Amino acid sequence: MSNHQFESKEVPADSNSDLGGFDIEQALGFVVNRAAIVMRMRLTENFRAAGYEMSTEEFVILARLWDKDGMFQSEIVEQTLKDKTRVTRLLGSLIMRSWIEKKTDEHDRRNFRVYLTEEGRALKPILLPLVVSVIAAGSAGIPRSDLDTTVRTLRRVFENLSGAIDIKGEAKP
Amino acid sequence: MSNHQFESKEVPADSNSDLGGFDIEQALGFVVNRAAIVMRMRLTENFRAAGYEMSTEEFVILARLWDKDGMFQSEIVEQTLKDKTRVTRLLGSLIMRSWIEKKTDEHDRRNFRVYLTEEGRALKPILLPLVVSVIAAGSAGIPRSDLDTTVRTLRRVFENLSGAIDIKGEAKP
DNA sequence: TCTAATAGTTACAAAAAGCAACTAATTTTG
DNA sequence: CAAAATTAGTTGCTTTTTGTAACTATTAGA
Numbered sequence: 001m002s003n004h005q006f007e008s009k010e011v012p013a014d015s016n017s018d019l020g021g022f023d024i025e026q027a028l029g030f031v032v033n034r035a036a037i038v039m040r041m042r043l044t045e046n047f048r049a050a051g052y053e054m055s056t057e058e059f060v061i062l063a064r065l066w067d068k069d070g071m072f073q074s075e076i077v078e079q080t081l082k083d084k085t086r087v088t089r090l091l092g093s094l095i096m097r098s099w100i101e102k103k104t105d106e107h108d109r110r111n112f113r114v115y116l117t118e119e120g121r122a123l124k125p126i127l128l129p130l131v132v133s134v135i136a137a138g139s140a141g142i143p144r145s146d147l148d149t150t151v152r153t154l155r156r157v158f159e160n161l162s163g164a165i166d167i168k169g170e171a172k173p
Numbered sequence: 174m175s176n177h178q179f180e181s182k183e184v185p186a187d188s189n190s191d192l193g194g195f196d197i198e199q200a201l202g203f204v205v206n207r208a209a210i211v212m213r214m215r216l217t218e219n220f221r222a223a224g225y226e227m228s229t230e231e232f233v234i235l236a237r238l239w240d241k242d243g244m245f246q247s248e249i250v251e252q253t254l255k256d257k258t259r260v261t262r263l264l265g266s267l268i269m270r271s272w273i274e275k276k277t278d279e280h281d282r283r284n285f286r287v288y289l290t291e292e293g294r295a296l297k298p299i300l301l302p303l304v305v306s307v308i309a310a311g312s313a314g315i316p317r318s319d320l321d322t323t324v325r326t327l328r329r330v331f332e333n334l335s336g337a338i339d340i341k342g343e344a345k346p
Numbered sequence: 347t348c349t350a351a352t353a354g355t356t357a358c359a360a361a362a363a364g365c366a367a368c369t370a371a372t373t374t375t376g
Numbered sequence: 377c378a379a380a381a382t383t384a385g386t387t388g389c390t391t392t393t394t395g396t397a398a399c400t401a402t403t404a405g406a
Contacts (some may be wrong), residue, residue, distance in 0.1 A: 009206055024236045026307050029212045031327040036209035037254055038334045039202045063197045081210055110353045110402045128195055138330040145328045153323040154204040157311040161211045170268050260388060283371045283384045
């Protein structure tokens with residue numbers, strides 16, 4: 001395994017070097033997390049500026065539905081890595097704003113299917129440009145190929161790590 | 174488990190294509206966020222399994238101090254993108270576990286300097302391997318050069334976006 | 347049928363965030 | 377130099393967000 005975080009580019013600056021020159025500023029987990037924080041901040045800020053008080057989590061659900069309307073609630077639970085209680089509440093808040101609605105699936109009445117309302121669908125051309133502009137601002141000056149590599153790499157990181165995670169509300173054997 | 178018998182793509186991928194084929198699964202913001210979530214989950218899980226109930230935020234502060242002991246509290250506020258109230262409380266919880274201590278800076282008695290205790294220093298060889306193992310697991314099968322590109326790219330994304338963010342408790346002109 | 351498993355909700359407790367007001371120490375400024 | 381402003385940080389209080397466990401309803405199984 002290529003532990004690139006152990007790469008001693010500038011070995012000094014580590015008085016108690018019982019562990020090699022681990023540089024948090026170069027650690028994958030650290031840069032991923034920090035980029036995520038700042039992108040979320042900017043996005044929420046943009047939404048608010050446009051008059052939409054919406055979390056990124058709510059946005060992600062809407063975006064999923066724009067792509068595939070009528071998802072099962074349980075699919076949303078899986079895809080968002082959240083537990084079912086949180087999804088119930090997140091959907092509730094989207095319903096309150098009448099952007100989505102839930103309908104019992106008649107083939108299996110335990111399931112809900114989640115549908116966009118006309119209003120919810122109408123948000124796409126409003127919100128998507130805000131997202132695109134954050135991504136564009138973040139990507140400024142970065143070669144397209146590097147961005148592609150980054151997306152591909154992070155997808156792989158997710159795949160590598162998502163297996164063993166156990167989310168409450170789901171039974172993972 | 175996806176036992177949805179009706180998982181057919183009833184909606185032909187982007188039916189209302191008023192906006193080009195925006196694919197959330199390929200969007201930088203989305204993959205960054207998702208990778209961050211799963212890495213945080215795994216890390217917290219690892220910490221807990223090792224007997225340490227610690228958030229990634231607390232960990233990041235410790236890691237900063239391992240690298241540079243005696244930081245100003247205000248530096249931590251800046252570097253962690255958190256507001257000063259949260260940092261006060263985060264440090265408080267680290268102090269309660271006697272991993273760090275605060276000392277008034279005698280040159281400017283408004284400032285605190287934050288120091289690791291012996292115990293806090295001793296955590297490094299225990300916790301760092303846990304972090305490294307999450308990164309290694311996440312990086313499995315990914316070429317080193319792609320990882321390097323990803324780290325470089327995300328650092329740039331952060332730089333690009335960090336400017337205009339206004340964090341409570343700090344005055345940003 | 348009786349039992350188990352799924353899908354989802356609810357109610358209540360605990361933790362985290364946000365906000366505003368408040369010390370205390372230092373600078374600025376008139 | 378005194379008054380005012382700034383900076384660093386804390387505290388108390390409120391609101392939001394989570395976490396947990398128990399509970400309903402529906403379907404699947406032996």
